[in-house]
Amino acid sequence: MIKRITVLTSLTLLFACVQEEHLKTITFKVDMSRVENIGNVGIRGQFTSPPWQVTLPMTDRNGDGIYELTLSETTAQSSVAFKFVNQDNVFELDCKPNRTVQFEYRPETLEFQAVFDVEGGNQKSIKP
Numbered sequence: 001m002i003k004r005i006t007v008l009t010s011l012t013l014l015f016a017c018v019q020e021e022h023l024k025t026i027t028f029k030v031d032m033s034r035v036e037n038i039g040n041v042g043i044r045g046q047f048t049s050p051p052w053q054v055t056l057p058m059t060d061r062n063g064d065g066i067y068e069l070t071l072s073e074t075t076a077q078s079s080v081a082f083k084f085v086n087q088d089n090v091f092e093l094d095c096k097p098n099r100t101v102q103f104e105y106r107p108e109t110l111e112f113q114a115v116f117d118v119e120g121g122n123q124k125s126i127k128p
Contacts, residue, residue, distance in 0.1 A: 019076035019105070020076065021074045021075055021076045022074065022075070022076070022103075022105070022106055022107045022108070023072060023073075023074050023107045023108075024072070024073055024074070024075055024103055024107070024108050024110070025070065025071070025072040025108070025109045025110070026070065026071050026072075026101060026109075026110045026111070026112060027068060027069070027070045027110070027111045027112070027126075028043055028058065028068065028069050028070075028071070028082075028084075028112050029066050029067070029068050029111065029112065029113045029114070030043075030058065030066065030067050030084045030113075030114055030115070030116050031065060031066050031113075031114070031115045031116060032060070032065050032066070032067055032086070032116050033065035033066075034115065034116065034117075034118075035086060035116050035117070037086075037087070038086060039086065039087050039088075040055070040057070040085075040086070040087055040088035041057070041058045041060075041067040041084070041085070041086055042055035042056050042057045042058050042069075042084070042085050042088065043055070043056050043058060043069060043082055043083070043084055043085065044056070044082065044083060044085055044091070045080060045081055045082025045083065045098070046080050046081050046082065047071065047073060047080055047082070055085055055088050055089070056069055056071070057069070058084075075103075077103060078102065078103050078105075079100050079101060079102045079103060080100065080101050080103075081098040081099070081100050082098060082099055082100075082101075083098055083099060084099075084114070084116055086116065092116050092117040093117060093119065096119060099112075099114065099121055101123055102123065108125060109125070109126040109127075110123060110124065110125055110126065111123070111124050111126055
């Protein structure tokens, strides 16, 4: 009888701890105007498959030196780590912490802006 109660309690706790997933839409923007030899600008991080191994390409459609990429994912994660890359495999912020985007526990549309290889960045919520 005690085993049954222990198993039922464990299962209840396991399923009670599962967080609901929410849609997150993030527009990443990186200013490359201070970089020489710009090419194959992209982003790598926890969200690629496999993680950190695939470069997601970013584009500068209007020629202002700011490369952009918008991603949408349904997730229960509270944050995501990433770095911008140039030449498909030259990571910014060498030997420095990864950049992160922090999520709230709700559907969100966010924008993250940074300058390539300069620590910091600006995350803001975009109202639909």
